[in-house]
Amino acid sequence: MVHWADYMAEKIIKERGDKEKYVVESGITPSGYVHIGNFREFFTAYIVGHALRDRGKKVRHIHMWDDYDRFRKVPKNIPAEWREHLTKPVREVPDPWGCHDSYAEHFMEKFEEEVRKLGIEVDFLYASELYKSGEYADEIRLALEKRDEIKAVLDKYRERAKQPPLEESWQPVMVYCPKCRKEAEFISWDGEWKVKYRCEHCGEEGETDIREGNVKLRWRVDWPMRWAHFKVDFEPAGKDHLAAGSSYDTGKEISEKVFGWKAPMTLMYEFVGIKGQKGKMSGSRGNVILLSDLYEVLEPGIIRFIYAKTRPNKELKIDLGLGLLNLYDEFDKVERIYFGLEKAKNPEEEEELKRTYELSMPKVPEKLVAQAPFRFLVTLVQMPHLDEEGIIKILQEQGHVPKELSEEDLERIRLRIRLAKNWVEKYAPDDVKFTLLEKLPEVELEPEIREAMLEVSEWLERNKEFTVDKLNNVLFDAAKKRGIPSRKWFKALYNIFIGKDRGPRLAPFLASLDREFVIKRLRLEA
Numbered sequence: 001m002v003h004w005a006d007y008m009a010e011k012i013i014k015e016r017g018d019k020e021k022y023v024v025e026s027g028i029t030p031s032g033y034v035h036i037g038n039f040r041e042f043f044t045a046y047i048v049g050h051a052l053r054d055r056g057k058k059v060r061h062i063h064m065w066d067d068y069d070r071f072r073k074v075p076k077n078i079p080a081e082w083r084e085h086l087t088k089p090v091r092e093v094p095d096p097w098g099c100h101d102s103y104a105e106h107f108m109e110k111f112e113e114e115v116r117k118l119g120i121e122v123d124f125l126y127a128s129e130l131y132k133s134g135e136y137a138d139e140i141r142l143a144l145e146k147r148d149e150i151k152a153v154l155d156k157y158r159e160r161a162k163q164p165p166l167e168e169s170w171q172p173v174m175v176y177c178p179k180c181r182k183e184a185e186f187i188s189w190d191g192e193w194k195v196k197y198r199c200e201h202c203g204e205e206g207e208t209d210i211r212e213g214n215v216k217l218r219w220r221v222d223w224p225m226r227w228a229h230f231k232v233d234f235e236p237a238g239k240d241h242l243a244a245g246s247s248y249d250t251g252k253e254i255s256e257k258v259f260g261w262k263a264p265m266t267l268m269y270e271f272v273g274i275k276g277q278k279g280k281m282s283g284s285r286g287n288v289i290l291l292s293d294l295y296e297v298l299e300p301g302i303i304r305f306i307y308a309k310t311r312p313n314k315e316l317k318i319d320l321g322l323g324l325l326n327l328y329d330e331f332d333k334v335e336r337i338y339f340g341l342e343k344a345k346n347p348e349e350e351e352e353l354k355r356t357y358e359l360s361m362p363k364v365p366e367k368l369v370a371q372a373p374f375r376f377l378v379t380l381v382q383m384p385h386l387d388e389e390g391i392i393k394i395l396q397e398q399g400h401v402p403k404e405l406s407e408e409d410l411e412r413i414r415l416r417i418r419l420a421k422n423w424v425e426k427y428a429p430d431d432v433k434f435t436l437l438e439k440l441p442e443v444e445l446e447p448e449i450r451e452a453m454l455e456v457s458e459w460l461e462r463n464k465e466f467t468v469d470k471l472n473n474v475l476f477d478a479a480k481k482r483g484i485p486s487r488k489w490f491k492a493l494y495n496i497f498i499g500k501d502r503g504p505r506l507a508p509f510l511a512s513l514d515r516e517f518v519i520k521r522l523r524l525e526a
Contacts, residue, residue, distance in 0.1 A: 001352040004311045005359060008234070009051035012265055016233045022057055024049040025226070025235040025264070027064035030104040031090055032075055034111040035288035036318065037272040043307045044236040044269050046120050047359055061122045062230055067091035067104040068127040068216055070174075070183060087183040087201075089176060091128040104128075114291035118300050119362025127222075132213035137193075139225045139259065140210050143172040143217055144189050146258045150221060153253045157245040172221040176214045179204040224251040228261035236267045236312060269312035275319040289318070297324060297423045299415065302331050305360035320427045328374035331360075339368040370401040370409035377420035379504035380512060382434055388417055394512045398468050434498040436513075440526050441499055449492050450524070452478040457522035460515055472507035496521055 002010075012022065026045040028038050042063060049059040068089045074082045078096050085093040085103075093103035100106040112124055130136055143150060150172050155165040177184040177199035184204070187196035194207045195215050208214040217225055226232070241247045252263035274289050294303050297320065306327070310316050319327070336342040337350060338357040344350035358364055372395050380391045392413055395401045401413060424433060445453075455478045463470075479489040494503040503509065510518050 001348040003051075003308075003352055003355040003359065005047045005051040005308070006054075006355065008048045008265075008267060009055060012048070012052065012234055013055070013057075015265060019233075020058055021060065022049070022052050022233045023060045023062060023231055024052075025062045025064060025230065025232045027066055027226075027235075028111075029066040029069045029090065030107040030111075031069070031072070033107055033288050033290055035290055036294065037288075038111075039291060040269050040272050040307060040312065040316065041236050041238065042115070042122075043120075043304070044267060044312050045234065046122065047308060048234055048236075048267070050359055061120075062232070063122050063124050064226065065104070065108050065124060065126045066222075067102075067108065068131050069219075071103070088181045089128060091126070092181050110290070110292070114295070117295065117362075118291075118304060131216055134211040134213060136217070136225065136229065137211040139229060140173060140215055140217060141193065143221050143225065143258065147172055149257060150254055153257065154220060154250055157250050161245050171218075173215050173217055175208065176216065177202060177204055178206075178208055178212075178214050220247055220250050221254060223247060224255035224261075224263065225259055227251070227255050227264055228259035231261065232264040234266070235264045236269050239268050239270065242266065242268045267312055270315040272316045272318065275317045275321065275323060289320075294318075297419050297427065298327075299412075299419070301361045302327065304362070305331050305334070305356065308359045309356050320423075321429060322432070324423060324427065325375045325378070332371045332373070335368065335371065341368065365408070369412050370405060372413045372416045373400055374416060374420055376400065376505075376508060377416055378424055378428065378432060379509055381417060381421045381424055382436075383512060384436055385514065386512070388414060391417055398508060398511060431500075431502060434500060434503050437497060437499050440521065440524060441496060443492070443495055445492055445524075448482040448484055449489065452482055452484060452489065453493075453522040453524070457519045460519050460522075464515070466511075468507045468511050471511055475507060475510075496524070 013019075016022070024045045026042045028034055028041070045063075046061055049061045052059045068091060070087050071085055071090050071093045072087075074080065074086070082093070082096060090104040091102050095101065095103050095106045097106060100109060108124075108126075115122065151166055151170060158165060171186050171189075173186065173195070175184045175186050175195060175197040176182070177197065180199060180202035182199065182201040184197040184199035184201075187198055189195050190207075193210045195210060196205075196207050197214075198205045216222070227235070237248055248263075248266060255261050255263045291303065298306075306316070306318060333342060334353045334357050337344050338354045344353055376395075377391070380386055380394060386394070392401070392405075392410070395413065396403055396405075401409065405413070456474055459474050460466075460471075475489075475493075476486070479486060490506060491501045493506060494500050497503070497509075497513075
C-alpha cells in the first residue's frame, strides 16, 4: 500500500513533468495564533516535498506569511482601542502584548520557533517585504493592464453562484495610504507605474509608485500571481478554498490566462479539532491548541506521526485525554515494526507503516531508542518517593528499557517522564490520577480478603527479587483459592494504597513501591 504523500509525489512528477526542482507552498495570514489546524496545510506541503526529495528531486518549500493583508477585525483577546488600526497591514499594527515589533510578528515568530523543533526545511517569506521591495511590481502592473480579463473571470463564477457582478469601479488592487497606512480609495492608474489615491481616514490625496509597495493585489489575484512568480507546483488548500467557484477555481484561470503559469496541483485537507471541543478553531477567537501545547505532552516525532498517518481529506480529531495513551502505544508499535522487532498484519500494511514512520521522524535513528511506556510513566510520575533516576531504575528492573542505556536512550526516557508529568497535570481525567496514601486508611475488610493480603505479604517477604508477571500470578492465585471475585479483591487493594476503587495496573504499581512499605500495608500495619 502506497503512502498518500508518495502517491501525490508520483502524481506531481507525472503531471508537472520530471523536473530537477519542484516548489511546494503553504501560506497563512498571521491574524491570530497559528494553531494545529493551520499546521495541517503547512505539514501537508512539507511531507509531499519530503516524498519528492526521497525520489532524488530538489524541493523548495515556501511558506508565505500574508502579513501584508489588512487588519480586518479586533479579536476578542485584544483591547478595543486597537480598532484605530483597522485596515492597516497586519505587519504594521502594534503588538498589544508589547513583546514584538508588530501584531503579525507576535504570531509568526512563535510558529517559526515551534516548527524548528520538527526538523522541517522551509523558506519563510513575508508578503510585506516582497511588496515593499518592489518584487511584485511587474505583476501588479500586469494585473492592472488585464483588469477586464480578471474581472470577467471573477464575474463568471459570481454569476454561477447567483451573485451580482463586481462593481464597474472594481480594481484588482488595493492601496495603503503612505501617510496613515490605512486602506485608501483607488482613484486611477496612469498606465505606467503611478496610482492616484484618496484616503478617507487622514484626508491625504496623491500618487504612489507601484514599485514603492503601497499597492497590493487583492487576495483572489495575489494567490495566482504568487503561483506564477515562484513557479509553484503543489499547494494544499482547505475545503473552503476548493469549493466550486472559490479562490482556487478563479485562481486557476487567472494564473493561466493572466500570469501564464499552469496552476499548481492541490490536495484538499480537512479541519483539525480537539476531541470534545465543539466548533472550528480560530486564532482570532482564541479557542486554539498550538503546536507548543502539543509539545508539552508529545514527542516531536509523534506530532508529525498524527498528521503523517492520516490522509489529509479525513477530519482529524486529536485526543489529549485518555486517547493520548493509545497514541503512544500505536506509535511505539509502528516504531518496533520499522526496526523489525514486531510484525504488522500483512506485508502491505507493514510497508505503509514503515514509510509513515520514516516520514514522521525529524531524523530516523540508526537503531531503536529505548521506549519507556508512556502509560506506565503516567503511574510512576505520580509516586511521591520516585525522582527521575528512581523512575529509570524501575523501568530497567521491570524490563521496559535495557539495563545498559545510551545517552540517546536516557534523553528520550527523561523527555517522556517530563511529558507524562505534564499530561497528568493538564489533561489526565480524575480516574487516572491518584495519591499514594501515607497512612493506612480506616477500612473494613472481610476475613478472606485479609487472609489473601497476608499471603501476598508473606510471599513478598520471602522473595526480594521477582518479576511483575510473577507478582501478578501471586495476586490472582491468592484471591482465586479463596473464591474472592477479582473486582472485589482489586478494589480492596486499591483502597488501602490510594483510597480509590480503581487505579493503575496493580502488579507493576505494587512492584514500583518500596517492598517493605507494601508488606506493612498488606498486613494493615500503621
